[in-house]
Amino acid sequence: MRASDRAYAALRQDIVDWRLPPGTVLGEVEQSERLGVSRTPLREALSRLSADGLAAPHSGRGVVVTGISLDTVAELFELRQALECKSAALAAVRGNEPVFRSLAVRFRAAGELIGTAATDSDRGGYYSLVAELDAAIDDAAANTYLTQALGNVRLHLARVRRLAKDNPERLLETAGEHATIAAAVATGDPDLAGAAVSVHLHKSLEHLRSARIAAPEITTSKRRTTP
Template sequence: MRASDKAYAMLREDIVEWRLPPGTVLGEVEQSQRLGVSRTPLREALARLTADGLTAPHNGRGVVVTPISPETVLALFELRQALECQAASLAAVRGRPEIFRGLRSDFQEAAARLDADPGEDPARRGYYALVARLDAGIDEAAANPYLAQALVNVRLHLARVRRLAKDNPARLRETAGEHATIAAAIASGDPALAAAATKVHLHKSLEHFTTVNHP
């Protein structure tokens, strides 16, 4: 792995996991020493993070981790709805039903595990891995590389927002059911139903974020 790729991957993970929270200034000298890379590959990594929207230039001294506000989350969900509803619709037309029937069953089992082990990290990790499988399955079935690439950036920001949303076991169980419904709708081959199921899930997710952060 190139030094710039290594630095980019490490910094991106630190930002998404909130080890580098919004407002953190990433100076070239400090970060090159911390990551063990020279300043040239570090600059390349910082430029990529800025292109992703995770950082922004800061007074000529490196970059700063971008903030997350209710307004930016709303804008993100507006874009997410347009992209994910379209992807689900295309997947319903182009995808293999048996794949999504299997995913529906997996989400039903995940909901049961979350019921049995509320708040347990293994159940949560398994659930998020399953969500990633559904995302990958929809991307592959939709068979639109431009749409898939647009979703990559949206999901990157969503991973950071998820930490802010303070997911709880009750909400995770709800989302497991919502994802099972999306998978079933795609498996049915009905594009309108798949888009509608996705829209309901996104509405509830945004509502949860708003409630948690603005009680």
Template sequence: MRASDLAYQSLRSDIMEGTLSPGSVIVEVEQSERLGVSRTPIREAISRLLSDGLAEPAPGRGVIVAPISLENVYSLFELRVSLDCTAAALAAGRGDATRFMRLAERFKQAAAILAAGQGNIAEYYALVDELDTAIDAAAANRYLYQAQLTLRTQLTRIRKLSKTNPVRLAQAADEHAQIARCIASQDAQLAEAATRLHLANALFAIEEAAASQEQHGLFEVAAHP
């Protein structure tokens, strides 16, 4: 693997996991020494991070890890609602009903376990990723899929910074079960409505998390546009 690819993967992982926190400066010399590569691969990696929206130029400071603000979250969700609802509607018309019913049952089981405070959060998010993959495959629209990739990267980062709320996780599992059931029923309107409800609740949960995280500088809370 090329040095620039290794540098990119390392820096991207640090940003996604919060090791490089929002607003922190990505110093070429420092990263070059840490990763044991020359500054050229670091520059190439930073260029890719800029394209991903994970980093941004800051006058007088160089390049920083892109801050997360509620204003940006609102913008992301405006796009997410459109893309996810479209994908769910397409999946309802084209997907394998059996596959989605099985996913619905697994989400119901996950909801019960999470509500009891016994759930494995990593396993739950792996199940969410599995549902996303199933919807992507059923929707069978590569342009829609490409549009969602960068968006999902940003949303995963936001999720990492948000405090985990067990009650919300159990509620979200129920909502995902409902989305999967609606897709299995092959009713595009119901699938879209279930997705829209889930996203509204998800945004509200992020707003609550942002309010508590503002004091740590992880979120920049701004008024809703």
């Protein structure tokens, strides 16, 4: 792996996992030493992070980690609505029914993965199942550009999800919603599949809005998140 790729992957994961919170200055000297790369590949990594929207140049401070606001979360979900509903609709038409039937069954039994987990990091099994459903829908939709666009959206969603501190009750609800999505795709009905995704996204956004009380890092406007 190239040094710039290694630096990019490490910084991106640190930002998503909130080890580098909003407003953190990504100084070239400090990050080069921390990651064990020279400043040239680090600059390439910082440029890629800026293109992703995870970092941004700031006058007099170099590059900083971008913030999160309720406005930007709402915009993210507007895009997610368009992309994921379309992807699920295509998957319903083009997908393999047994694959999605099996996923629906596994989501209905996902309570054990959620209920026995003490922390967010312990819920890896459930999040892996969600990623498996995403991948199955991407494969079935068979649209490269759609998959690429969703990849960037999911990168930001992973960051927001960790901030929202999902609780077991909400996760159990999402398991049921994902089971409904998988079952709807399996029916081969694109309208039903899109509607199932739409309901899930609406509930997820409402949860994130209510989670702001416990997550003050989510501000009320984009202006306040600019470092």
